[in-house]
Amino acid sequence: MRRSDCSWAGTCRTFLTDLLKWFLKALTRHSRRLRLTSDAGHRTRASTTSHDFKFHLSSMCRGHLISDKSELIDELKRTIRDVHNFPKPGIVFKDVTPVLLDVKLFGQAVEAMAEPYRSARITRVVSIESRGFLFGAPIALELGAGLVPIRKPGKLPAATQRVEYALEYATDALEMHHDAVQPGDRVLVVDDVLATGGTANAAAQLVGGTGAAVAGFSFLIELDFLKGRQRLQGRRVEALLHYA
Numbered sequence: 708m709r710r711s712d713c714s715w716a717g718t719c720r721t722f723l724t725d726l727l728k729w730f731l732k733a734l735t736r737h738s739r740r741l742r743l744t745s746d747a748g749h750r751t752r753a754s755t756t757s758h759d760f761k762f763h764l765s766s767m768c769r770g771h772l773i774s775d776k777s778e779l780i781d782e783l784k785r786t787i788r789d790v791h792n793f794p795k796p797g798i799v800f801k802d803v804t805p806v807l808l809d810v811k812l813f814g815q816a817v818e819a820m821a822e823p824y825r826s827a828r829i830t831r832v833v834s835i836e837s838r839g840f841l842f843g844a845p846i847a848l849e850l851g852a853g854l855v856p857i858r859k860p861g862k863l864p865a866a867t868q869r870v871e872y873a874l875e876y877a878t879d880a881l882e883m884h885h886d887a888v889q890p891g892d893r894v895l896v897v898d899d900v901l902a903t904g905g906t907a908n909a910a911a912q913l914v915g916g917t918g919a920a921v922a923g924f925s926f927l928i929e930l931d932f933l934k935g936r937q938r939l940q941g942r943r944v945e946a947l948l949h950y951a
Contacts, residue, residue: 779815783948786812801928803899820925821849823945827922830892831855835910839898842927846897855887857910872909881909890918901926901946904935
């Protein structure tokens, strides 16, 4: 092969390589635009509260939401496990860990817990130690809000503010980082179970002390017979499952 032919062949290879790179980049951009504008039934859109940055949380891994909410509730009740005599004799504990093992059902539960507050302009999701963390974190992502853990005393590393609340025969306390919630924030309080309402009410007091607004509460389970809702002072309370 002549030198000129080799030079021409090299030039062609370089051109084709560059053309292939350009095509792959264009295809990636086009695919991204398609994903961002895809049908809302396949994607859930959420936005953060700073710099107008928006991201999209795919629901493909968990499948479509069960269209009939009653079907979702029935499936959750079948999956949640009753553990008798835990943590004390005579108590029937609602164990949610089997729900966490089911990727699709867990995702559907999170989405349903977030749904009532999608238009509430939530900027912070406060989750209560410890099972509240399991649901609070994905709900914060669903709503495009920051996550704030509320913990028992001595568990948070930076400066905190604290609220004490009464138990049946004692007192307990909750703490939150002092800079986690600011005046003007709209806060959703999340936990797995609403029982007597003492812990949830203490969390609301802690948030209220910062000047932020408690927009509502979201629970997976409400034990109606304990009347915890009454302790939440007429605030908005949403729960997926009710046990009378």
